[in-house]
Structure formats: structure tokens, C-alpha cells
Amino acid sequence: MRADAPRARRPRRGTFRLRGSTVRLRLTATYGGLFLASGTALLIVTYLLLRSAGILVLTDSDSSARVLRDIAEAPSAGIPAEDLRATVAHRLLERAAIALAVMTVLSAGLGWLAAGRALRPLRTITGAAREISATSLHQRLALTGHPDELRELGDTFDALLGRLEVAFDAQRRFVANASHELRTPLTRQRTLLEVALADPAPTVDSLRAACRRAVVAGHHLERLIEALLTLARSQRGLDHREPVDLADVAGDVLDSRGEDIRRQRLVVSADLGPATALGDARLVERLVTNLLDNALHHNHPGGSIRVATATRADHSALTIRNTGPLVPPADVDHLVQPFHRLGAHRAAAPERTGLGLSIVDAIARAHDASLRIHAPPTGGLDVEVRFPFAPVSTA
Structure with a gap:
């Protein structure tokens, strides 16, 4: 039996973790450090200004203040001016330092509270990500409040959950x-x-x-x-890409289906112009084969098929049009879903896999190509695959 991996211990909500740096602790340290640095700078500037000031306040041991309105009056009071200035500056510096220490502690506490409030949406996202599993992808964060970066992160997370829910449902x-x-x-x-x-x-x-x-x-x-x-x-996806001539591939597939075409008495027209795509040659051949087999199978005796390849301004196009039964417009988008068949065709052709157009869609996506399917009102299908343009090297 496989040993279970050790489960990480979850920190209890509200606990202060000294070990290991957290975002909240770093923000608090940043707030406190900035306040301490700016307060220290302000204190130094104030001290230097007082050293050269002309108005000073001196507090004696009896807590009685004597205001010397001008430093020139200091000698008449029996106190040398330089000693008075130094004494006042020193006492002011001591008390300012005490006030700065108190305010630093207070600012750190306020920073801790502010960081916790600012990071509350992150805790919500973390808790939801921890609890959500493959069976609860329908849950959403639905964050409210001011549209800021954290709100955008929550909305992005909800969008990701929506895509995952669709992907898991499709997989099931x-x-x-x-x-x-x-x-x-x-x-x-x-x-x-x-x-x-x-x-x-x-x-x-x-x-x-x-x-x-x-x-x-x-x-x-x-x-x-x-x-x-x-x-x-x-x-x-693709492991490598190489130039693939769509005209050559389409011509080879048409030749391989010649007997089926004659048996159904189909009229086939081919306009195979130069068209090059970058991709996997075998997958591109499978794409063309599935499209042509789909056009052969969903056709009626004496019908027609038109195959065309061309190079346009920004892409190389492969187009296959065929006559056949009417396809309801509401079913067109479902044709590329795995094992999706129209009701009459499911009973008429049990040997079909139901994966033909699904494989076409997957191959097109792997080649960064666009697949366009149109159901004409006269019946049949009009399918176009647009590959990104791949210029032919002249070297």
C-alpha cells in the first residue's frame, strides 16, 4: 500500500506566528520601520534646528518653566547662552525620543491591524482554495467591497473555478x-x-x-x-512543428477515397491552391481525413463535395463543403463534442465512433487554428479550418 503523504499542519486562525515570515508580519514591520525612520529623521532635524534657535524653553527640576524670549537674555539670568542651548536641546531630545518610541509601538500595532484588514480577502481566497475540491467547483468567492487589486484577484480566481468546473464536467x-x-x-x-x-x-x-x-x-x-x-x-499539444502543404495532403486523401466517391456517385470538385501550415503532418492528414469522411458519410447519392485550399493575407485555409441532410442550427455548436451524433445518424451508423469532428477540433486547437462550421439552409455542412500563415522559406 502507498504511504500517505504527510499532511501540512494548518495554522490556527488568529495565531501570531513568529517563525516564518508572513505577509502581515512583513507589512507590519514595513509600517513600523518607515515610521521609525521618518520619526528619527524628523527628530534629528528638530534637534539641529534647536541648536541654532533663538527661542528656547527650559524646564527645571521643579517643573517650572522659564521662557527666555531671546538667547541674548541668557547672560543676564546667570546662565551661559551655549550651556542653556545645549541643556534645552538635550532635554528636548530625551523626551522626543521617548515619544518617538511610544509612537513607534503604537504605529506598529495600528499597522498590524491595518495589514490584517487589508489581507482579509487573501485569507478568504486561501481558505476557499484549501476547501474546494473536484466535487465542489461550483463554489465561488464572490468578494465584495472596493474594486482593488485583491478584488480583481478574487474575481480572477472565480473565473478560474468556472473554467475548471466546465473542464471537469466535460471530462466526466x-x-x-x-x-x-x-x-x-x-x-x-x-x-x-x-x-x-x-x-x-x-x-x-x-x-x-x-x-x-x-x-x-x-x-x-x-x-x-x-x-x-x-x-x-x-x-x-504539439512537440514539434514543420511546414505542411495542405494542398498535397488534401489531394492524397481525395485519392484514397476514390472508391467511396464512385460508389456514392458523388461529384467532387477540388481547388487546391498553395497553402502551407506549420504543424504535425500526421495530425493534419488526420484532420483532412476526418473532414472528408464526414462529408462522404453525411451525404446523399449523387451529391457533391468541394475541397479547396488557399493562402490568404494572414492564414492558410482548408475548406470542405458537402451536400447532405439538413443540420439544425442549434446542433452546429455540439457537433465537435465527443460522441455527439444527430439522432437519425446514431441509429443508421452504429459503426461510427462519434469522434470525427471532436478530433478535428482538437487538432485545430493544437495548431492554433480556428475551426468554423456552418450549416447551410439547403443542407450539408460548410467547414473551414484557418491555420496561421506559414511563409515558405526560399533558402
């Missing part, structure tokens, strides 16, 4: 759908084998037919697993 749906999709061919295989084994009088032909159907189910399972791996690889 994906895992649930993937489990269901993987279970279907496995269940079909098991059923075929159980029926064949339960036959009291099996023949070679019946067993051969059962095996063929089990092989077909295995092929579907293999395609589904391959699609899941491709989707995961696309979402991970």
Missing part, C-alpha cells in the same frame, strides 16, 4: 460516453460468442459467421480506441 461526460461506447462492441462480441457456444448443433458455417461478426466488432473497437488515442494526443 467524456469518460461516461467513452465507457458506454467501448462497452457496446465488447457486449456485441460477447453476445455473438455466447450465442455460438449455446448452439446445441453448431456447424462450420454458423461458427464462421459468428467469428466474422466478432471480427467486425473487434475492428470497430480498434477504430474507437485509435480515435481516443488520437484525440488525447491532439489535446496534449
Whole structure:
């Protein structure tokens, strides 16, 4: 069994930690230090001014004050002027130093309280971050008060929680759908084998037919697993980029689908102009293949497909348009979700993985490309992928 990692001890709220510097302690030290430095500077300036002042206040041991309105009167009072000035300055410096020490302690206490009040939103954010888990991502800080930097930090944290909640929900749906999709061919295989084994009088032909159907189910399972791996690889990002000619890739994919095109009696037009993208050649080929297979499958006999590549001002574009059944506009945004199929197509093509456009969307994102899907009112789809422009080196 794996040993549990030691859990960090949480400091109790309200405790003053001398060990380890905290933001509140640093702010308090800064406030107190600044006050002490400025007070000391003010005291030194005052002392220097009094050394040269002409009006002084002297307090004797009986606490009776004698005001010498002018330093020139000091000799007539029997006190040398220089001694009087030094005595007054020294006593003033002592009492000012005591007052400065008291005010420094008071300012440090006020700084401690002010820092605690200023850092209260940070404690709220820290506590929420400690308590929030994958099952409570719906919680929000919802900080109130003056719109300052801490309020902005809280709002940013809430936005991050919102994105994480959406991502976790999508992951849960994906895992649930993937489990269901993987279970279907496995269940079909098991059923075929159980029926064949339960036959009291099996023949070679019946067993051969059962095996063929089990092989077909295995092929579907293999395609589904391959699609899941491709989707995961696309979402991970690109390890390297190289120039990819979209026209060459589109032409090769069209040639590989020639038999399917002839069987469905489709009219295909290709306008393959120069278009270069930076990315992974295999993933770009998979993107074009999925788009063309989608256009072939969701079409009707005698329909048409148009494939075009072109270089524009700031991007290289791949466009595939096909005729076919009408797609409700409300379903267009859901077409790139994993395992999303329109109702009629789910029953008509159980061998489809339901990941074709999801993989296209993931590959486009990995290449920093934009995917635009439009459903014309006459039916079919109009799909355009815009890759960032990649100039061809002439060296």
C-alpha cells in the first residue's frame, strides 16, 4: 500500500506566528520601520534646528518653566547662552525620543491591524482554495467591497473555478460516453460468442459467421480506441512543428477515397491552391481525413463535395463543403463534442465512433487554428479550418 503523504499542519486562525515570515508580519514591520525612520529623521532635524534657535524653553527640576524670549537674555539670568542651548536641546531630545518610541509601538500595532484588514480577502481566497475540491467547483468567492487589486484577484480566481468546473464536467461526460461506447462492441462480441457456444448443433458455417461478426466488432473497437488515442494526443499539444502543404495532403486523401466517391456517385470538385501550415503532418492528414469522411458519410447519392485550399493575407485555409441532410442550427455548436451524433445518424451508423469532428477540433486547437462550421439552409455542412500563415522559406 502507498504511504500517505504527510499532511501540512494548518495554522490556527488568529495565531501570531513568529517563525516564518508572513505577509502581515512583513507589512507590519514595513509600517513600523518607515515610521521609525521618518520619526528619527524628523527628530534629528528638530534637534539641529534647536541648536541654532533663538527661542528656547527650559524646564527645571521643579517643573517650572522659564521662557527666555531671546538667547541674548541668557547672560543676564546667570546662565551661559551655549550651556542653556545645549541643556534645552538635550532635554528636548530625551523626551522626543521617548515619544518617538511610544509612537513607534503604537504605529506598529495600528499597522498590524491595518495589514490584517487589508489581507482579509487573501485569507478568504486561501481558505476557499484549501476547501474546494473536484466535487465542489461550483463554489465561488464572490468578494465584495472596493474594486482593488485583491478584488480583481478574487474575481480572477472565480473565473478560474468556472473554467475548471466546465473542464471537469466535460471530462466526466467524456469518460461516461467513452465507457458506454467501448462497452457496446465488447457486449456485441460477447453476445455473438455466447450465442455460438449455446448452439446445441453448431456447424462450420454458423461458427464462421459468428467469428466474422466478432471480427467486425473487434475492428470497430480498434477504430474507437485509435480515435481516443488520437484525440488525447491532439489535446496534449504539439512537440514539434514543420511546414505542411495542405494542398498535397488534401489531394492524397481525395485519392484514397476514390472508391467511396464512385460508389456514392458523388461529384467532387477540388481547388487546391498553395497553402502551407506549420504543424504535425500526421495530425493534419488526420484532420483532412476526418473532414472528408464526414462529408462522404453525411451525404446523399449523387451529391457533391468541394475541397479547396488557399493562402490568404494572414492564414492558410482548408475548406470542405458537402451536400447532405439538413443540420439544425442549434446542433452546429455540439457537433465537435465527443460522441455527439444527430439522432437519425446514431441509429443508421452504429459503426461510427462519434469522434470525427471532436478530433478535428482538437487538432485545430493544437495548431492554433480556428475551426468554423456552418450549416447551410439547403443542407450539408460548410467547414473551414484557418491555420496561421506559414511563409515558405526560399533558402
